[in-house]
Amino acid sequence: MMDRRKFLTNSGMLALSTCLTSCGGNSVASLIENTGLKAAFKDKFSVGTAISTKSLSEYGSKQLKLIAQEFNAITAENDFKWEMLRPSPNHWHWDLADKFVEFGLNNNMQMVGHALVWHSQIPESVFFNQKKQLLPRTQLLTMMEEHTNTVVGRYRGKIQVWDVVNEAFKQGNWRKSHWYNGIGEDYFEHAFRFAEAADPKAQLIYNDYGMDDPSKQQRVIEVINNCKRKGVKIDGIGMQSHLHLDGPSINEIERSILAYANAGLRVNITELEIDVLPKIEDYGNADIGNKYAYRKELDPYKKALPLAMEQKLAQRYEDVFKLYVKHSDKIDRVTLWGTSDDESWKNDFPIKGRTNYPLLFDRNQQPKLAHRRLKKLSL
Ligand code: XIL
Numbered sequence: 001m002m003d004r005r006k007f008l009t010n011s012g013m014l015a016l017s018t019c020l021t022s023c024g025g026n027s028v029a030s031l032i033e034n035t036g037l038k039a040a041f042k043d044k045f046s047v048g049t050a051i052s053t054k055s056l057s058e059y060g061s062k063q064l065k066l067i068a069q070e071f072n073a074i075t076a077e078n079d080f081k082w083e084m085l086r087p088s089p090n091h092w093h094w095d096l097a098d099k100f101v102e103f104g105l106n107n108n109m110q111m112v113g114h115a116l117v118w119h120s121q122i123p124e125s126v127f128f129n130q131k132k133q134l135l136p137r138t139q140l141l142t143m144m145e146e147h148t149n150t151v152v153g154r155y156r157g158k159i160q161v162w163d164v165v166n167e168a169f170k171q172g173n174w175r176k177s178h179w180y181n182g183i184g185e186d187y188f189e190h191a192f193r194f195a196e197a198a199d200p201k202a203q204l205i206y207n208d209y210g211m212d213d214p215s216k217q218q219r220v221i222e223v224i225n226n227c228k229r230k231g232v233k234i235d236g237i238g239m240q241s242h243l244h245l246d247g248p249s250i251n252e253i254e255r256s257i258l259a260y261a262n263a264g265l266r267v268n269i270t271e272l273e274i275d276v277l278p279k280i281e282d283y284g285n286a287d288i289g290n291k292y293a294y295r296k297e298l299d300p301y302k303k304a305l306p307l308a309m310e311q312k313l314a315q316r317y318e319d320v321f322k323l324y325v326k327h328s329d330k331i332d333r334v335t336l337w338g339t340s341d342d343e344s345w346k347n348d349f350p351i352k353g354r355t356n357y358p359l360l361f362d363r364n365q366q367p368k369l370a371h372r373r374l375k376k377l378s379l
Contacts, residue, residue, distance in 0.1 A: 035069045035070070036069045036070030036071065037070050037071065037360075037371070037374060037375065038070060038071055038072035040374065040375050040377075040378035041325070041328075041334070041378055042072075044324070044325055044328035044331075044378075045324065045328055045331045045332055045333055045334055046072050046073040046110050046332065046333040046334070047070070047071055047072060047073065047333075047334055047335075047336075048071050048072070048073030048074055048075060048109075048110070048112070048333055048334065048335030048336065049067055049070070049071045049073075049074060049075075049335060049336045049337075049338065049339045050074075050075045050076070050077040050114075050271070050335065050336070050337050050338050051064075051067065051074055051075070051076055051077060051100060051103075052077045052078070052338065052343045053077065053078050053079055053084075053096060054343065055067070055339075055343070056076065056079060056096045056099050056100055056103075057096065059099060059103070062365060063339060063340070063343075063365065064103065066339060066340075066361065066365055067339055068103075068107045070339070071109070071336075071339075072108070072109050072110060073109055073110040073111070073112065073333050073335055074100065074103070074104050074109050074110075074111055074112065075111075075112040075114045075163075075270070075271075075335055076096070076097065076100045076113075076114060077114075077337070077338065077345075078121070079096040079097050079100060080097055080100075080113050080114055080115070080151070081114070081115065081118070081120075081121040081122070082118070082121060082122035082123065082126065082147070083121045083122055083123055084096070084121070085097060085151065086147070087123065088123065088125065089125070089126075092150075094154070097155075101155055101158050101159065104158070104159075105158065110160055110161065110333065111155075111158065111159045111160060111161070112159070112160075112161040112162070112163065112270070112333075112335070113151070113152070113155065113159045113161070113162045113163065114162075114163040114166070114207070114270075115163040115164075115165075115166035115207060116147070116148055116151065116152070116162060116163065116164050116165070116166075116191060116195060117144060117148075117164060117165045117166065117179060117187070117191040118165075118166040118167060119167065119175060119177035119178065119179065120167075120288045120289075121288075124178075126143060126178075127140065127178040127179075127182060134178065134181060134182045135182060136182075137182060137183050137184065140179070140182045140183050140187075141183060141187075141190055144179075144183075144187070144190065144191060144194060145190075145194045148191070148194040148195055148198050149194065149197075149198050151198075152195055152198035152199045152202070153198050153199070156198065156199045156202075157199070157201070159199075159202065160201075160202060160203060161202065161203040161204075161205060161268075161333075162195055162199075162202050162203070162204055162205065163205050163206075163207040163238055163270065164191050164192050164195045164204050164205060164206065164234075165188055165191045165192070165206050165207070166207045166208070167207070167208050167209065167287075168180075168188055168206070168208070168223075169208060169216050169219050169220060169223075170216075170287075171210075171213055171215045171216050171219075172215030172216060172218060172219045173219070185223075188223060188227065189227045189230065189232045192204055192227065192232045192233060192234055193232055196232075196233045203235045203236065203266070203332075204233055204234055204235050204236075205234075205235065205236050205237060205238045205268060205270075206220065206224060206234060206236075206237050206238065207237070207238030207240060207268075207270055207271075208220065208237075208238070208239075208240060209240040209242055209271075209285065209286035209287070210240075210285055210286070211237065211238075211239040211240070211241075211256055211260075212239070212248045212252045212253055212255070212256040217256055217259055217260075220237065220260075221259065221260070221263045221265075224237075224263070224265065225263065228264075234265070235265070235266055236260075236265045236266030236267060236268055236332065237260050237265050237266075237267060237268070238268045238269075238270035238271075239253075239256065239257075239260075239267065239268070239269055239270065240270050240271035240272075240286060240337075241253075241269050241270070241271060241272040241273075242271060242272075242273060242275070242285075242286040242337070242346075243272065243273070243274045243275070243316075243320065244274065244275045244279050245274060245275065245276050245309075245312055245313065245316055246279065250319055250320070250323055253320070253323060254323055254326075254327070257323075257327050257330060257331070258327075258330075260330075261327070261330040266330070266331075266332050267327070267330050267331045267332070268331070268332050268333045268334075268335070269324065269331065269333065269334040269335060270333075270335050271286075271335065271337040272320075272334060272335065272336050272337060273336060273337045273338065273344060273346060273358035273359055274313060274316050274317060274320075274358050275346055275356060275358050276301070276305065276309055276312075276313055276356065276357050276358060277298065277299065277300070277301070277346075277354055277356050278297070278298045278300070280292055280298065280350065280351070281350065286349075288349075290349075290350045291350055291351075291352075292350050292351045293351070294351050294352060294353055294354070295351075298351060298354065299351075299353075299354040299355060301355055301357065302355050305357045309357075310357075310368065310369050310370075311369065313357065313368070313369070313370050314368070314369040314370040314372075314373045315373075316370075317360070317370040317373060317374060318370075318373045318374065318377055321334075321374055321377055322377065325377070325378075336359060336360060337359075338358075338359050339359060339360070339361050339365075340359060340361035340362060340363060340364075340365050341356065341357050341358065341359050341361065341362055341363050342363040344356055344358050344359055346358045360374070
């Protein structure tokens, strides 16, 4: 794990020195690190969150203060995705990505760049000419390389982890994305080669949902092993972990953690949340293309979550974290996909406009029962 102190900036030092003069004999490290979930699990793994576009735009907001207090790793929920960073080939929007990095540096956090090569949230114009024909392989590879160089290069030495390829498989098969159709299977290894060339020291990750699905698991390991045999650097996998109250089971999650670790890969939990609403598809299926019509009976907790459900959620979080702690020698980071329930994408996925409660802070940014149980767990 990196030495976080090395990333302290001037403003961080100023805050620290102010604190040191007014906080008596406490050590510097404990003043900045001994709060929230990050302190609770500090000997086990980093605890992260995804920062939404709204939070990043409101620098100094209550939400960002809460994030600084609780977490020591951050991922931008949307602002490093191709369509946000680069809506057209020569227009780059660095504003929010730069703010993200400044926030991470000021708060001594591990930063994750999400995601370089993905089929979603990327303009069609990246792949097609004006006649709507898919661009030739060489052109697509050049574009991927140039994009990776520009983004990774800009933050070299600051962003320590990259989700290099996101969601390349559907169960055990290659997803027929434009990247796959235009370049072929080896788009995967090229993505990692380009990322390594752009920042040889970064941790490079393959990230996907449903990573406990046995057919996906087998395929991911097979493809990554092939790449590694050819000398391609892939450090670990990201299990997105969009979980539900009812599944996948702790056993299934454990089996997959072990399988990836046994294949020599570091495990990262990258997008954790626990859906409490009636389930309409397979556990952990976070395929962004899935959409279902709104039905009232699928949105039963519009006003509040009943206590019994709150307790179920807390128990499920506790069970899942117990497992992560058990395997903390294999796990570098556990990142929640958001901080408070109001901002969770699960209010709109896979059905728009429901009221969900999947995170650790409520709609008033107050810690939920689940949060208290996790803090206790670490004592
Ligand atoms: C989601 C964001 O949370 C939403 O705000 C956005 O509208 C769609 O994407 N897998 C991923 C994430 O890798 O990037 C997705 O994030 C959730 C599924």
